[in-house]
Structures are given as C-alpha cells and as structure tokens.
Amino acid sequence: MAAKLSDGVEKLSVEKTPNGTTNGVHKVDAEDDHEDSDEDEEDEDATVKPDGEAAKKKKKNKKKKKKKKSTPKAQTSPPRVLISNLFPNGEYPEGEINEYKNENNFRTTSEEKRHLDRAKSDWLNDYRKAAEIHRQVRGWARQNMKPGQTLTEIAEGIEDSVRALSGHNGLEEGDNIKGGVGFPTGLNINHIAAHYSPNAGNKTVLQQEDVLKVDFGVHFNGWIVDSAFTHTFDPIYDPLLHAVRDATNAGVREAGIDVRVGDLGAVIQEAMESYELEIGGKTHPIKSIRNLTGHDIVQHSIHGGKSVPIVKSNDNTKMEEGEVFAIETFGSSGKGQVYDDLECSHYALRSDAPHKSLRVSSANTLLGVIKRNWGTLPWCRRYLDRLGQDKYLLGLNSLVREGIVEAYPPLVDQKGSYTAQLEHTIILRPNCKEVVSRGDDY
Numbered sequence: 232m233a234a235k236l237s238d239g240v241e242k243l244s245v246e247k248t249p250n251g252t253t254n255g256v257h258k259v260d261a262e263d264d265h266e267d268s269d270e271d272e273e274d275e276d277a278t279v280k281p282d283g284e285a286a287k288k289k290k291k292n293k294k295k296k297k298k299k300k301s302t303p304k305a306q307t308s309p310p311r312v313l314i315s316n317l318f319p320n321g322e323y324p325e326g327e328i329n330e331y332k333n334e335n336n337f338r339t340t341s342e343e344k345r346h347l348d349r350a351k352s353d354w355l356n357d358y359r360k361a362a363e364i365h366r367q368v369r370g371w372a373r374q375n376m377k378p379g380q381t382l383t384e385i386a387e388g389i390e391d392s393v394r395a396l397s398g399h400n401g402l403e404e405g406d407n408i409k410g411g412v413g414f415p416t417g418l419n420i421n422h423i424a425a426h427y428s429p430n431a432g433n434k435t436v437l438q439q440e441d442v443l444k445v446d447f448g449v450h451f452n453g454w455i456v457d458s459a460f461t462h463t464f465d466p467i468y469d470p471l472l473h474a475v476r477d478a479t480n481a482g483v484r485e486a487g488i489d490v491r492v493g494d495l496g497a498v499i500q501e502a503m504e505s506y507e508l509e510i511g512g513k514t515h516p517i518k519s520i521r522n523l524t525g526h527d528i529v530q531h532s533i534h535g536g537k538s539v540p541i542v543k544s545n546d547n548t549k550m551e552e553g554e555v556f557a558i559e560t561f562g563s564s565g566k567g568q569v570y571d572d573l574e575c576s577h578y579a580l581r582s583d584a585p586h587k588s589l590r591v592s593s594a595n596t597l598l599g600v601i602k603r604n605w606g607t608l609p610w611c612r613r614y615l616d617r618l619g620q621d622k623y624l625l626g627l628n629s630l631v632r633e634g635i636v637e638a639y640p641p642l643v644d645q646k647g648s649y650t651a652q653l654e655h656t657i658i659l660r661p662n663c664k665e666v667v668s669r670g671d672d673y
C-alpha cells in the first residue's frame with residue numbers, strides 16, 4: 232500500500248530537487264535482467280548422527296509417514312491449505328539475506344548484534360510465515376488472473392486465499408486483528424496507481440490490454456508484509472515492468488541502517504528513468520511518480536511515519552536498526568504525479584484519532600465495529616459488507632470528517648497513461664537485511 236506525500240512536504244522536496252535531474256534517457260534492452268540471484272540455503276540438518284540415533288530417527292520417520300497421509304503436503308489451487316500444515320516444524324523459510332555494507336559491515340559478524348537478532352526470533356518467524364502466505368497466494372493469482380474476470384472476483388480470490396492459509400477468516404470480532412488480511416487488495420488498472428479496490432456492485436472487467444497492479448498484505452499480530460507486483464498480458468509493457476523492477480531492486484539493495492531516505496530516492500529515480508515505453512509508434516519516458524513513496528511499517532500501522540521517496544530529495548531521515556520498510560516504486564508513462572480521484576474504498580482508523588462525542592449515532596456504532604475488527608489496520612467497504620454492516624456511508628463519512636478515520640482515495644496519473652508498481656517488505660535486522668517478501672517470481 233502506497234504512502235502519498237502531503238502537498239506541503241511534496242513542495243519542499245520538489246523545490247529542493249534541481250530541475251532536470253533525469254539523466255539522458257536511453258533505451259535498455261528489455262531482456263536485461265539485473266535481479267539478484269537467490270542464494271542457496273544451507274541444509275539445516277546436516278549433522279551426522281551416531282547409529283543408535285539414526286535407528287531411532289528411522290522409527291520416527293515411519294510413524295510420521297502414517298500421519299502424513301491425513302495432512303496434505305502441497306498447496307491446493309485455489310490455495311486453501313493452512314500454511315502451518317505445510318510447515319509442521321513451525322519454521323518458515325527466510326527471505327533473501329543481504330549483508331550490510333561499508334561502515335555497517337561489522338554487523339555481519341558482531342556477536343552483540345547476533346544476540347540482539349536472536350532475541351526477536353519469534354517475531355521474525357511470524358513475519359516469514361506471512362511472507363510465505365503472500366508468495367503462495369500471489370503465485371496462484373499470477374497463474375489464474377485472466378482477461379474477462381471482474382476485479383471483484385480477483386480481489387475476493389486473493390483475500391479468501393489469505394484468510395484460508397492464515398487460519399483467520401476475520402468474521403469473528405477480533406480475529407482479523409490477530410492475523411490474516413493486512414490491508415485491502417489494491418487492483419489498480421492503467422493510469423490508476425494505488426488504493427483502488429472494488430466496492431460492492433463494481434462491474435469492472437479486466438481487459439487483455441490492461442496494466443494491473445496487485446497490491447495486497449498479510450499479517451500476524453499486526454506485523455504486515457506489504458508487497459505488490461504488476462501483471463500484464465501484452466509484452467509491449469515490458470519496459471515499464473522492468474523499470475519498476477530495477478528501481479525497486481536498486482532501492483532494496485541500497486537500503487540499510489543509517490541510510491538517508493533522500494539518497495535512496497535518487498538511486499531509485501536513476502534506475503527508473505533509464506527506461507522508456509513505446510506504444511503505437513510513440514515513445515514515452517518512464518518517470519518515477521514523485522508524490523508516491525515507500526514507507527516504514529510499525530505494528531498495526533501500515534504507514535509508520537517515515538517515507539521512502541522515489542525521486543531525489545533532501546529528506547535526511549535515516550533508516551534505523553530494527554525497522555521494517557516497504558520499498559515500493561511506481562513508474563508512469565504520464566505526468567509522474569498522482570491526484571485523488573474515483574470512489575474511495577480504503578480506510579483506516581487513525582492511531583492519533585481524537586476522542587470526540589459524535590452527533591451521528593451510526594458513526595458511533597460504526598466506530599465500535601472498526602475498533603473491534605481492525606484496530607488501526609486498514610480495511611475497505613467490502614470488508615464491512617461481509618460482516619453484515621449496511622447503510623454505513625453516512626456514519627463513515629462523518630468519521631472521516633471528524634479526523635477519526637483516514638480515507639485513502641484512489642491515486643491516479645493522467646488518463647491514458649500507464650503506471651506500474653513493484654514492492655517488497657524489508658527488515659533491518661541488527662546483523663543483516665532480510666528481504667522477507669522475496670520469491671522466485673520477484
């Protein structure tokens with residue numbers, strides 16, 4: 232889920248950015264692939280056991296085999312097998328591990344940092360569990376999304392899968408705060424860059440020529456994996472997809488403890504703006520969308536308060552040890568700037584919500600429902616519908632007006648333009664950086 236810069240902040244960073252920071256645009260070979268290769272994982276159980284032990288182990292395995300017959304070993308299509316059934320030892324695969332660079336190099340071998348890291352291992356395992364669910368659900372979605380499907384069908388397919396794998400269907404009060412869907416599934420087509428999810432009755436059908444951004448979240452205990460990709464059926468958009476992939480990977484690579492977010496923005500912009508998109512004989516430079524940013528993630532809040540710009544800026548805010556960041560980049564063939572448009576679907580209770588007495592009684596009732604079901608996690612109108620809430624719009628609008636609930640309307644670039652997005656969640660562990668949402672796909 233993207234963060235939008237407030238107008239004031241945006242002006243500040245744009246003012247400070249010298250004009251013409253875009254380097255000479257050159258066309259990059261569409262096949263050029265700079266992605267980091269996955270490192271081989273070490274075999275965890277490589278120690279040799281004495282004979283007696285080995286024999287015992289054999290017996291154990293025999294017993295296990297019988298049991299296994301009742302529990303499925305593989306994920307189904309659509310995904311419905313509880314993730315914990317696929318990892319019976321309770322340990323989930325780690326993401327891509329990156330060593331810290333330069334003055335932070337000492338962290339790789341520091342005993343003190345290693346100790347700090349171990350102290351938080353349960354938290355990390357929960358994070359990896361959410362990431363594994365994200366990988367399995369998006370793997371299925373990428374294979375099964377087809378032109379002709381409605382956006383509602385696609386959104387529900389993803390959300391039902393996340394609910395099934397996490398074991399949190401979110402229907403009982405409080406269940407969704409424990410785990411499951413981390414925020415509304417964004418299904419953003421073409422010039423729509425972020426925060427679009429179908430509301431009830433939406434009849435939008437995915438088209439062959441569409442550029443679809445799929446942005447969804449999975450969480451346990453309020454720690455959200457925020458990851459997004461762009462899906463197309465026509466290879467003419469490949470340069471746009473490669474631009475955001477390179478830009479996000481550049482951001483992920485350069486992110487680290489003590490890194491200034493403004494510097495990260497420059498690196499991201501340079502990678503992004505080395506591409507161009509050719510459509511119908513016309514060439515469009517690809518721009519970083521300058522008023523969209525990545526963000527830090529704190530427990531139960533998708534936007535912690537820090538931004539990761541995707542254009543060069545003088546923001547000297549530093550990333551710190553233990554922080555979690557969503558590194559997301561947006562490329563556009565349009566103006567490279569978004570504005571609010573279309574019907575709102577995404578909302579979240581503000582963590583700094585004022586305590587006020589509300590004149591609209593339905594607003595009071597709705598506020599209770601929101602607090603008990605999501606706390607400060609984001610949700611959309613469809614999630615209220617599935618809990619049996621109706622006629623809530625008056626109350627909802629009043630909560631937004633009073634500054635209690637934040638509305639996140641869709642963000643769009645100019646009509647006719649194409650936008651793409653790629654997003655990963657990274658954890659700045661004390662002794663290494665973990666790209667927890669990394670998969671074979673992106």
Ligand SMILES: [Co+2]
Nearest residue numbers: 232233457557
């Ligand atoms: Co995000």
